Amino acid sequence: MSPLSRACKAPQPLKIQADRIFGPYGVDTYAGDDYAKSVREVLAMYDTVAPQLTEKQRARCKELFVISARYEYQFWDMTWREERWLP
Numbered sequence: 001m002s003p004l005s006r007a008c009k010a011p012q013p014l015k016i017q018a019d020r021i022f023g024p025y026g027v028d029t030y031a032g033d034d035y036a037k038s039v040r041e042v043l044a045m046y047d048t049v050a051p052q053l054t055e056k057q058r059a060r061c062k063e064l065f066v067i068s069a070r071y072e073y074q075f076w077d078m079t080w081r082e083e084r085w086l087p
Contacts, residue, residue: 029035053061 050058050061
């Protein structure tokens with residue numbers, strides 16, 4: 001279970017911590033209509049372009065998607081753990 005999922009199902013003190021940690025990153029943005037609209041637009045673009053791709057290009061797209069999903073997860077996990085980078 002992801003840190004954000006844990007926070008959403010967690011007792012009130014943990015939700016307060018999640019709001020404190022994730023708040024600056026605009027988590028509420030992901031629940032908004034504007035974000036949902038932009039996701040639909042991007043998916044429509046992909047649906048238009050995907051049939052024109054070769055198998056090699058599709059495989060590369062999948063590889064890039066997996067990499068970006070890992071970075072996204074690591075960003076939120078790092079935020080949850082309040083990890084700090086040295087200057």
